Amino acid sequence: MLVLKFGGTSMGSAEAIKKVADIVKEKLQHESLFLVVSAMSGTTDLLLNCGAKAAADDESYKELLKQIETRHLDAVKALIPVQHQSSVLSMVKKYCNEIEDICNGIYLLSESSLRTKDKLVSYGELLSSTIINAALNHAGIVAVWKDARELIRTNANYGNAAVDFAVTNQQIKDYVQQANAKLIVVPGFIAGNEEQITTTLGRGGSDYTAAILAAAVDASALEIWTDVSGMMTADPRWVANAKIIPSISYQEAMELSHFGAKVIYPPTIQPVLSKNIPTWIKNTFAANDHGTVIEFKSESSNIITGISSINSLALLSLEGSGMIGIPGFSSRLFAALANAQINVILITQGSSEHSICVGVDAALAGRAKEVVDKAFEYEINSDKVEPLQIEEQLSIVALVGDQMRHHTGISGRMFSALGRNGINIRAIAQGSTERNISAVVAAADVRKAVNVLHEEFFETTKKQVNLFIVGTGNVGKKLLDQLKQQQSFLEQQLRLQVNIVGLSNSRKMLIDENGIDLAKWEDSLANAEQADLQAFVQSIIKRNLRNSVFVDVTANAAIAGVYASLLEKSIAVVACNKVAASSQLSNYKKLKHLSSEFNAPFLFETNVGAGLPIIGSLNDLMRSGDRVHKMEAVLSGTLNFVFNNYDGSRPFAEVVKQAQDEGYTEPDPRLDLSGVDVMRKILILSREAGVQMEMEEISCNGFLPDSCMQGSVADFYEAMKKEEAHFKAIYDKAHAENCKLKFVASFADGKAGVGLQHIPPQHDLYHLYGKDNVVLFYTDRYKEQPMVVKGAGAGAEVTASGVFADILRAAQK
Incomplete structure (x- = not known):
């Protein structure tokens, strides 16, 4: 026998229910079925909302009741031919009237107990299962409807009832033998106690119903049909490249489910795990996809199976010198939380025994502080223990995988990847099975953390x-x-x-x-x-x-x-x-x-030097233990271009304009020609060489007349035209000495300066053409013959390539 369970989205519309019918029809060709269905998507929330509004004396619950009724009646009309609708419509109407009666009672009493809520929400599954049972029969697929409250026996813990498996298993076996049916439709989520009062099985209850049935009849498999094609390596809403996990172990599935993977819930796995029944996660809307199979042993060769998270976490820290060496503190802490029905999600304790830290649902943090402070009232008053400290706005991110135990360095890779992206880890926990490594991070960082870890462990391609x-x-x-x-x-x-x-x-x-x-x-x-x-x-x-x-x-x-x-x-x-x-x-x-x-x-x-590896080369020297004593450099591609192209045959202003038009200058060329830009560059090199220097300490031997420094850029060009004789005289003097004009930056003995110099032919800076830059590093290792970095030091293309190279360096951090 095969057990199929369809979730709320699979039952969310007439079109979706038709897809369910097609899947059921195909499966029936091979073996008999239990078909378990959830309420139509959103119905349970609507029912709870109705009850809440009624209890609050808000008559708008009646509008919600109309929505529920209309939605289910419309589904019947879309699924069943007109001539066969009356009996089904009557049943839907009967259930809706009962819902209304319950809500009216809540409204009159202004109160709703857990027992009443269980009764109210049970109608979601009763309605959906009745409708699909009728739709299947009218499609020629013979189906028998059975009330789950007559099969599954629980205690009276309304809202999250515990199953009496001995009675339940026997009732299921007896019914299957007596019914002798090929297809049995059962509403999920609901059950009944010894007095036949309606109970519910808690979060993921329909999955649980299916697992209980599968285990009771030793099913060949359990198939949980939803709106995704299996369990995924991470939440696809957060991680664009999340992948389907084709095979996973029961233990891994439980870990992922506990840590927020919503496809399946931990209690669901227990009944089928004990019977080693394969459990498939399949997609109703892509029925041919492989899906995920949960088995006793996963066939996955991946070290990490998946990444999951829990949001809305609070860390509770109990600490104090009075805890050291004193037994019983931990048990008292856990007892106080347990008595207040507060579940502990994570535990970590330092070996000093000075503190113990536990994680709980953030919504329960206030209550936790009350009960813990009361439990340790004497120790707090006597300063042996501090009042419970609460840290909120936290989340847990967890790596899960059976294969982690066989590989070293996984936690190191995890923490390193998070650290490289600035994600601070507040607490760490790892079970002795080495199947799970959990880290507590800020809630604001959890999405980033999941993406970082997914990239580290799954996205090996890029x-x-x-x-x-x-x-x-x-x-x-x-x-x-x-x-x-x-x-x-x-x-x-x-x-x-x-x-x-x-x-x-x-x-x-x-x-x-x-x-x-x-x-x-x-x-x-x-x-x-x-x-x-x-x-x-x-x-x-x-x-x-x-x-x-x-x-x-x-x-x-x-x-x-x-x-x-x-x-x-x-x-x-x-x-x-x-x-x-x-x-x-x-x-x-x-x-x-x-x-x-x-x-x-x-x-x-x-x-410095646009795309030239000047700073990088200097950093390499320093990191390798070398020390810079002297630097000589031509660091302005603009000035080098200008003085290489100015010979007095055309105006100096025209040569500067050409440099600007060709993209070699700053937006305001005066930054280059005044020497300020070169001063900045030698300052940066001096600092990178380990010298603590300010801009004001650098001397500047400028060549621009004061008149050129006034007004706008346009005024600057006009002033240069008027000062042409000044620039011609500078050139003629250098030419008469058989020298070239170079604007040189220098550093020696802890001092730096920049200025226009006459460079003779034998000098290292003489043969520097176009817009080229050059730097000469004199160091402990390069004493007589300097290390030289030379090449194009200006221009949009080479500057952009230098920025590009830095981007790649940053990306490969």
Whole structure:
């Protein structure tokens, strides 16, 4: 015999019930069936709501009763031909009248007991089972309806009755033998006590009904039909890449169910487990899908079978010096909670015995404090024990898998993955079976935690990186082009899925968790909402996505000012913007500290030399124990371009304009020509070399007349035209000495300076063309012959490629 159970969504409409009938018809070709059904989806809640409103003297319960009646009458009319409807409609009407009578009684009494609630909610299953039984018979499938209250005997614990299996099993066996029916339809969830008063089996009661029947008749299998194609590796509402688990052990299924997997409930498994009856989870709306089979032994070779979670958790901590070495504290704590009907979800205790911590449903935390503080009143008053401490807004995330016991390092991978994403673990628990590792995290982090762990243990093909990019100017556009061009390469070769979630410029901002289409980003951004930096940052923090990277492709000081708030939320920062790294030393050190403390990369390679590996090479020297004594550098691609192209034959202003048009300058070229940009760069290199230095300590030998520093950018160009003789004289003097003009940054003996210099042909900086940059590092290891990094140091394309490289470094943290 086979037992089929169909849930509320499978019974939710006439169309769904027809699918149920098709499945039943196909199964009947092979063996006889027990068919267990839940109430139509939402009906149980409606019935409870009716009772609550009636008890509160709210006559609107009558409107809800009409909804229930109309819904079931409509289902009958859609399923059964008109000429055969009358008897079924009469039965539905009879049940609805009884519901109304009960609610009217509750209304008159202004009170509803647990016994009355059980009676009230039982009608959901009575209605649905009556309707499908009639529909099957009128479809030519002979079915016999049997009231579950006559088969399943329980105690009088209304709302969650305990089954008397000895009596129940015998009643089921006797009925099956006497009925000799091919198909028996039974309402789930409901049962009866010794006095034949209606009881219910608690949460997941219809599943439990099916399991009880399956165990009693030694069924060949139990099939639970729902609206998903089996148990999944994680909640698909949270994890887009969640996968169906084809096979799972009873023990694993119980662990996952206990920790929030709603497909099946723990009590359901007990009866079939004892009889080793395979239990299938199948999809009514995709009947050909394989589903999940729960068996005595799982065939899965995966180390981790699934990831689940429990929300709305509170941690209760009892601690005090008076607990050390004194037996009985734990038992008194658990006894106090048990007597108050408070279930303990998780337990952890330090070896010092100074404290014990348990997790309970957050809704019961207040009651727990009352009973525990009362139980330890003497110890609290005598300062031996502290009053019970409560921490709320927590969740549990759990890894489940039978194979964990055979592999070392699983907990290390779990905690490391969570730590890399800034998810703090408040408590840890692991059973001696090594089948479950549980971690308590902030409720705000649980979705992120589940995604992080799923990626770590299941998504071996790729890792998703979520980018939030600010700045869509020359460099920003090139970066987006490069990301678009390399998407397939990154997925195939580096197993990275780069997801551009946020995009903003000075005018508009756009956020889409599903990813912004890089083929249409300009149109999408143009039609997006008004830009608001703080709102953009708060949206990033609130979303709390795993592997998040904030990318600043601007020169904006306000944007540099938000780095700290992002780093302390474990969001990596990649900055083309030099403002932060060249700001006050205290701010620079703060950002570095936050990056280290919260395991969030703060990368700014393009601050010096665009795409050249200057900062990275310097960091490698320092990390390997070398020490920098001296640096000489040409760090402005703009100035190098200008002085390589200016020979007095055309105006200096024209050469500068060409540099700006070709994308080598800052938006305001004076930042480059004044030397301020170069000062920032040598300051950043000095700091990265371990020197504590402020901007004011760097000397600057500038060449721009004061008149060029006044007014707007347009005024700047006009002033340069008027000062052409000044620039020509600078050039002529260097030319007369057979030298080239180079704006040089230098560091030696803890001091730094920048300025225009005459470079002779034999100097290392002489042969530097176009927009190239060069840095010479003199260190303990490179004393006579410096380490040289040289190449293109300006331009949107190479700068974007440097930002891209930093993004990849952050992604692979």
